[in-house]
Amino acid sequence: MRFDDMRLLIREQIEYRELLVQMVRRDLLLRYKQTIMGFGWAIFMPLVNTAIFSLVFMRVAPIDTGLPYPLYAYCGLLAWNFMASSLRFGVVSLTSNTSLVTKIYFPREIFPFAAVFVALVDAAIGSLVLIGLMAWYGVWGGPAILLLPVVVAVHVMFTAGIALLLAMSHLFYRDVKYLFDVVVSVAMFATSVVYPVERVGGVLGQVLAMNPLNAIIDAYRAVLLRGTAPAPGPFLAAAVISVMLLCVAWMVFHRGELAFAEHI
Amino acid sequence: MAATGVLFDGVWKKFQRGERHDSLRDLIPALVKRAVGAGPRTSELQEAEFWAVRDVSFEVQPGQALGIIGPNGAGKSTVLKLLNRILAPTRGRCEIRGRVGALIEVAAGFHPDLTGRENVYLQGAILHMKRTEIARRFDEIVEFAGLCEFIDTPVKRYSSGMNARLGFSIAAHLQPDVLLIDEVLSVGDMGFQQRCVDRMSEFKRQGASIVFVSHNLQAVAGLCERALFLHREVRAMGPSPEVIEQYVRTADTPRAPAGARAVEITRTEVLDASGRQIVMAPASAALTLRVSYRVHRAVEDLLFGFLAYRSSDRLPVYDANFGSEEMRLGALAPGDEFTIDFRFRANLARGQYHLGCHVYDRRTQEYTDRLCPSGILTIDESRTYAGIANLDVAPSIAT
Numbered sequence: 001m002r003f004d005d006m007r008l009l010i011r012e013q014i015e016y017r018e019l020l021v022q023m024v025r026r027d028l029l030l031r032y033k034q035t036i037m038g039f040g041w042a043i044f045m046p047l048v049n050t051a052i053f054s055l056v057f058m059r060v061a062p063i064d065t066g067l068p069y070p071l072y073a074y075c076g077l078l079a080w081n082f083m084a085s086s087l088r089f090g091v092v093s094l095t096s097n098t099s100l101v102t103k104i105y106f107p108r109e110i111f112p113f114a115a116v117f118v119a120l121v122d123a124a125i126g127s128l129v130l131i132g133l134m135a136w137y138g139v140w141g142g143p144a145i146l147l148l149p150v151v152v153a154v155h156v157m158f159t160a161g162i163a164l165l166l167a168m169s170h171l172f173y174r175d176v177k178y179l180f181d182v183v184v185s186v187a188m189f190a191t192s193v194v195y196p197v198e199r200v201g202g203v204l205g206q207v208l209a210m211n212p213l214n215a216i217i218d219a220y221r222a223v224l225l226r227g228t229a230p231a232p233g234p235f236l237a238a239a240v241i242s243v244m245l246l247c248v249a250w251m252v253f254h255r256g257e258l259a260f261a262e263h264i
Numbered sequence: 265m266a267a268t269g270v271l272f273d274g275v276w277k278k279f280q281r282g283e284r285h286d287s288l289r290d291l292i293p294a295l296v297k298r299a300v301g302a303g304p305r306t307s308e309l310q311e312a313e314f315w316a317v318r319d320v321s322f323e324v325q326p327g328q329a330l331g332i333i334g335p336n337g338a339g340k341s342t343v344l345k346l347l348n349r350i351l352a353p354t355r356g357r358c359e360i361r362g363r364v365g366a367l368i369e370v371a372a373g374f375h376p377d378l379t380g381r382e383n384v385y386l387q388g389a390i391l392h393m394k395r396t397e398i399a400r401r402f403d404e405i406v407e408f409a410g411l412c413e414f415i416d417t418p419v420k421r422y423s424s425g426m427n428a429r430l431g432f433s434i435a436a437h438l439q440p441d442v443l444l445i446d447e448v449l450s451v452g453d454m455g456f457q458q459r460c461v462d463r464m465s466e467f468k469r470q471g472a473s474i475v476f477v478s479h480n481l482q483a484v485a486g487l488c489e490r491a492l493f494l495h496r497e498v499r500a501m502g503p504s505p506e507v508i509e510q511y512v513r514t515a516d517t518p519r520a521p522a523g524a525r526a527v528e529i530t531r532t533e534v535l536d537a538s539g540r541q542i543v544m545a546p547a548s549a550a551l552t553l554r555v556s557y558r559v560h561r562a563v564e565d566l567l568f569g570f571l572a573y574r575s576s577d578r579l580p581v582y583d584a585n586f587g588s589e590e591m592r593l594g595a596l597a598p599g600d601e602f603t604i605d606f607r608f609r610a611n612l613a614r615g616q617y618h619l620g621c622h623v624y625d626r627r628t629q630e631y632t633d634r635l636c637p638s639g640i641l642t643i644d645e646s647r648t649y650a651g652i653a654n655l656d657v658a659p660s661i662a663t
Contacts, residue, residue, distance in 0.1 A: 015392075022389035030377055103369040104390055105349045258352035261345065262279070 009250055010252040012107050019106060023114035027089075028121060042122035043129050046077040053077075053194040063195055067225055068137045074130055075225060078219045082123040083159045084184050088113035090163030091180050094171045095264065102261045109253060111164035116156060126141065134225070141227035151219045151230065153240045161245035164253045171264055192217055212238040216220075268362030268441035269473045270324040270347060275356035277317040277342055316342045318497040319356075326441070329464075329474035331491040331504060333482035333511050338495045340477045344444050346369060347475060362441025369446075370431030376420035380411060380430055387434045393531075401437045408459070411431035435464045442459065443467050445476045461486065469584045481508050481617065482576030505616065509543075509640050512575050512618065525633045526563050527596070527623045530639035532554040534619065547645035551612045555621050555638065559600040563632070564588065566596075567624040568602050570606045573642055573651060575616040575640065581652055582608075585624065610641065611656070613648040617641045 013020070032038045044094050053073045065072040072126040093111035094101055103107065134140060170176035190208050191197065197208040208214070217228035317339040324330045332340050346349045346358050348366050373390040374383045384405060388398035388607060398405075406415050407430040445464065464487055468474055478484050484491055484504060491507035493500040500510045535552040536542045545551060549588075553570065570581040588594075591604065606621070620636030645654070 018395050019389040019392070022386050022395075026375060026378065026382075026386050029382065030375065033377055099369065099372045100390065102345075102350065104366060105364070105394065106390060191428040258349075260349045 005251060005254070006068060006247060009107075009109075012083050013109065013113075016107055016110060020110050020113055020117070023110055027114060030050045038086040039122070039125050042125040046081050046126055047129060049077050049194075050074045058196060063199065065196060067221065068139065071130075071137050071139055071225060072221065073194050075131055075221050075258065076217055077143045078123055078126045078130060079155065079220050080188055080191065080193045081126070082119050083155070084188070085122065086167055087118040087163055089118065091166040091170045093163075093176075094167045094180050094260065098264055108257050108260060110260070111158060111249065112167040113264065115167075116160050116163055118157075118206075119146045120152075120156065126225055130224070134150065139225050141222075141224050144223040144227045144229060147223045147229060148220075150214065150239075151223055151235075154219075154235075154242045155216050157246045158212070158238070158242035159247040161242065161247075164246075168253050168256050168260075171260055182244050187213075205249040212241045216242075267328050268471075268648065269360075270322075270330075270360075270442055271357070272322045272343070272474060273357040273359075275317060275320050275343075275346060275353045276315060277339070277346060277351065278313050278354040279316045279342075281312045281314055297495050308396045311450070316427070317353075317494075318345070320492075320494065320498055321356075322492055322498075322501065324442075324473040326471045326473050326476060327468060328490070329468050329488040330506075331488035332475065332477045332494055333479070333481060333484055333491055333508065334494040334499070340494055341368075341446060343494065344446050344477055347442075347444055348494055348612040349418055361444050362473075363392070363439070365435060365438040365443045367432065367435050367438025367443065367445040369434050371427045372431075374419050374427065374431065376623070378407070378416040379418050380422070384415075384434055387431065391435060391438055393438055405437050407431045408436065410456070413553075432460060432632060436460070439470075440467065440472055443472045443474045445474065445478070447478055449534075466590045480576060481512070482574070484508065485576065489599065490518070490656075505642065508575065508616065511643075512616075512637065512640065526559070526561040526625060526628075526663075527566065527632040528554060528558045528560060529621060529623065529635045529638070530558050530601075530631045532619075532621065532635060534639035534641055543640060544644050546609055547610065547614070547643055547647075548613060548656065551608055551610050551641070552617050553606040553608070553621065553639055554603060555606065556603045557601065559596040560598055562595065562597050563625055563627070564595040565626045566593070566627055566632075567626060568604060569620075569624060569634070570608075570624040571622075571636075572617050572641075573620075575618050575637075579652065581612065581617060587626075610643060611654045612641075612643045613651045613654050614643050614645040617643065 031041070035041065037044065039155065048257045050073045051068055054070045057073070058069050090112040097111055100110075120250075166176060166180060170180075188194075191211055191213045197211070197214060198205060200208055212234075215231065215234035219235050219238075222228045222230045276410075279623030292507075320339075320343065322330060332343060336338055344366075346353055347360055348364065348368065349360075366386070371387070373387040375386065378386065384402065385395065385398055389395070397626040406412055407577050409426075409432070411430055414422065414426065420428075422430070433643060437441065461483060464474065470485070474487065476488055485508055490502065491504040493507050493511045494499060499514075500507045511603070531554075533541050533554045535554055536545060537550045540554075542551075555568075562662075566588040568588070569583070569585045572581040573579055573583075574581060583601060593602070595604075617640070618637040619639040619641060620634065621638050623632045624630070625632050642652075648654070
């Protein structure tokens, strides 16, 4: 990997930043116009899931998370949903814009990146409910919240890296979308979204603990709810992985870019 | 190469015929095959591949326009896509310096559910215009498209013409160093088309390099001083009128095989009043299309057609038949040869015209032969601005 290339890619992205903004705007605007609930959907889904999992993990099989369970679950689901919906739209972002990909030149990364930022806006809206829940339960992490931008940045980089790879591979092989749907629903339970995966125990538990997403999602809970810094070891590892993933994915994407129009 | 402009240097582009593997099911066998010994991919042709563009080179300097003409499937759009960095050349080098404006599928970025206004900003950003730049020229864009009252209507309610007009208008308000144009003149009414042409000439005057792909040969001749006749490879390149003539000569309908022709057209010439063969004539010149025929089967009752149409858009200018009895041509036997002089007056406005001729057997009710073009005629005249007929208008002050 060459740093010059990476610099070039980032510079081009900065040059086209207004297009990224317009693409994000387009998708948000469309959702607002095409649906009655509009941005309500950003809140609705994590809320429904929180209710379901609260029922399971508070009544059926109670677990101790050190936090009020609905708060634990909503925070995890909000972070998870950001990633899942980024990728869900990211995976088809190139293939659903065929006419643009085959007709007009601009950096193709814009498509998956726009998907990520749209989901980020949704997450920001969803976090209003989180604030409400925090007030309700009287949970407040204190000054640790200053670390939130770092956590978000790491999470966004990780997500963007995967979105690039998925969008590109789906363009070449249309199986990817179906595969993705399966993987994403399994992955949620392999990550500390609605329960701490440490509790799985045994070899499987150890394997699951290596998932860098655990560190990221737990980091949200740490800085927002527990008032502590993220666990340094795992979070730093996750950060390094995220940066590297984004760089490698971006370079791979860029290499493949010129074949897109022929293969879409 | 100048700071801006277009360079196409020995470019080859390979495409694949037929299906590619699109799903993982096909990928795995393909990967295995490649690993086992198909060897690395090269720029050589493999099975089911073909060269869509072969060894094409050209250069366009600032303030110049190059027209690319050729039949469908000749690789014209591929060349534009290569220039526009949508495709990568298999071999060769393809460079563009400066800001690129592409009038290709001008409405590609439009979303039907967004209003005209929202789409202007979106499409503008896709074309790499700054938001402030779009905002500044917004009124101009809308006015040029002639959509002032519909600008807050969702684009899905637009007619296809309105759609294309808005798209073109956005692209036309970009300030490009290099302008790539693909067949946009087919949209909009006459007034709008004229505005498009004017706009493109204006870009040229301002120093943009233009590459113009079109089937509208008249428009190519009007905008571009040079043209490239492309058919997978460069067939001809040079001054537009010459290249267009060469293209038009090859582009016409194939004749029936010689054996099938009862009466064959063997030779055609365009002559001026003094009998010299010509390709260019002043307006209203007295000319002759001399056609020689050879008879292969016994025939009588024939019709000899003479027709003329404008080269650029095939607009018929004249089409008439003359019966054999009119010319006192009796029954014909195999081996007979004869020549007809179609004398005519070229009452035509400036431009390029095709002359054609055919022979029709009234008995069998079929064409025994046709040849089009049998001659190409350029009318050299500078009075008219547009049109086809020379009405010999002579204004004078009435007393």
